[in-house]
Amino acid sequence: MLVEMLGTGDAAGCPKIGCGCAACRDALRGGRSRRARFSVLLRTGEGVVLIDTSPDLREQLLRARIPKVGAVLWTHAHYDHYGGLPELFRVQRRVRCYGxxxxxxxxxxxFSFMPLRFTTLEPFEEIELFGLRITPVPVHHPPLREPCGFVVIENDQKLVITGDTSIHIPQESLELMAEPKLLIADAIHPTLNFxxxxNATEALELAGMLGAERVLLTHLSHLYPPHEHAIKRYPLAHDGMCVALEATREESVQSQLDSYS
Ligand SMILES: [Zn+2]
Ligand SMILES: [Zn+2]
Ligand SMILES: [Zn+2]
Known part of the structure; x- marks a missing residue:
């Protein structure tokens, strides 16, 4: 499985409109602080799964050279995670959706104008898509009633995406999330409590508690230092970052991208 971070920003994105902070200035200059809203792409030999439809989806799919999404799964009902769905309107015939x-x-x-094939997800009930076993796990993101993260398994490789959540994740979810090869965790701010x-401290605590082999922080606000500084201290993801889960390390995946496209 190839994991591609299509968007690593929070709801405002970076640069944030009207802001002149150091991270936003770096983003405006085209640095890695430039972050679109949240989406993650999972590619297998059998198809492409999109986790969340960022409001920046059109640009993201063009940049990642994705001609067609096999299935869309949503973590939760916040605009920065679903607002881009209509970007698939008139591009794909009937979108397969899970939430x-x-x-x-x-x-x-x-989006009543869009023809969708919707399958309702139940907490802890595994589905299978393109060779991936995917289980929605409830998290804690008030005031929503049903926010979830995803545990994704391909062969013996486990990926966990927390979705937006506080550190107060239900115990039953934590048990399923344990010992991932890669944890992709919400960390909106380095230190402040939300x-x-x-925050980054809590997300790293979660990674330790779960025994994650590797963690990437995402859903990052402009309140981090500019990316090249922040990355010395925190394992931040960036837009366009690809991780081949077999190796659990970032690499130049052009050859793999070519074989998938
Ligand atoms: Zn969000
Ligand atoms: Zn800013
Ligand atoms: Zn949210």
Whole structure:
């Protein structure tokens, strides 16, 4: 499985409109602080799974050279995670979608003009897509009722995506999330406490608690130092970053990208 970080920003993205902080200036100059809103792409030999439809989806799919998404899964019903769905309108015939009931109600009412094939996800119930076993695990992201993360297994490789969540993840979810090769964790701010997100310290604590082999922080706000400084201290993901899960390390994956496309 190839994991591609299509968007690593928080809801405002970076640069944030109207902000002149150091990270936003770096983003405006085209540095790695430039972060689109949240989406993650999973490629297998059998197909492409998109986790969340960022409002920046069109640019993201063009940049990643994705002609067609095999399936869309949503972590939760916040605009920065679903707002880009209509970018698939008139591009794909009938989009295969997976989300909780809360997600389904929102998407079907908001985008009623779009032909969708929606499957409702139940917490802890595994589905299989393109050779991946995917299990939604409830997390804690108030005031939403059904936010979830995903445990994704291919052969013996485990990937965990927390989605937006505070550190207060239910125990039953933590048990399923344990010992991933790669943990992709919400860490909106380096240190400040937010009641519905983790900060970097908490996300690293979670990685330690789960025994993650590697962690990447995402959903990053402009409140980090510019990326090249922040990366010395925190394992930040960046837009366009690819990780081949077999090797669990970032590498030049051009040859793999070519073989997948
Ligand atoms: Zn978010
Ligand atoms: Zn800023
Ligand atoms: Zn959210």
């Amino acid at each position: 909780t009931r809360e997600m389904r109600d929102l998407v079907e009412s908001t 009641h519905k997100h983790m």
